[in-house]
Amino acid sequence: MDIKEIMEIIPHRYPFLLLDRVESLEDNKIVAIKNVTMNEYFFQGHFPVEPVMPGVLIVEAMAQAGAVALLKRDEFKGKIAYFGGINNAKFRKKVVPGDTLRLEVELTKIRGSAGIGKGIAYVNDKKVCEAELTFMVG
Template structure:
């Protein structure tokens, strides 16, 4: 297994606090897949307004976290080092559950297509084995 801590993640993708949404990578294979985690804390800035009486992580941020894990997979290839992976599209996205403070969000993105600077990742976010988001994420390397 290939592990990455937060500093190693920051060496691969350009995201920084408060928008870096991955705490560590449990395993990855450059150009193939990455599995990471976000430990969701009540101290996250977005909980102040989403929603004050019932804190829920915004679904779009869960999708962004999945994209960041996918970016680790694709940008860890030697030919993509120092580049940025941009969103090209989000398809077949389904929200199946809530992410709340205290959750350990598992983020897995598998690269299923690549052609030149374009690619597609199959992404699944889960909490305690229950899928909360599933999507196909299209990216462009820039």
């Protein structure tokens, strides 16, 4: 799935669209990519001397990937997924310009208009972040 297809599913736009492509989407599992470049707006202040992607934006990128997986389901097409919660977030390594962030999210529970997903972010097959994400569809 390319950027145009992603933008047909989720409402995020520059500067807050944190996905570049979806590599796979099967059942309740999605793998998406975010190419991290020095041109990201947040590197102006985080940190000018040592650019590091804010952990909260890594979690947001995972949530956007999860939202794509959720909103591709027939019952949620055309709706918006909102963040309902973040649990057990852990940050293991820095994400810096030049990294390719691979976001893997598995929707583990969907009940009514709510869902829970387990997200893991990797750089070079090394885990950089993981979290449990709660979604609400509106």
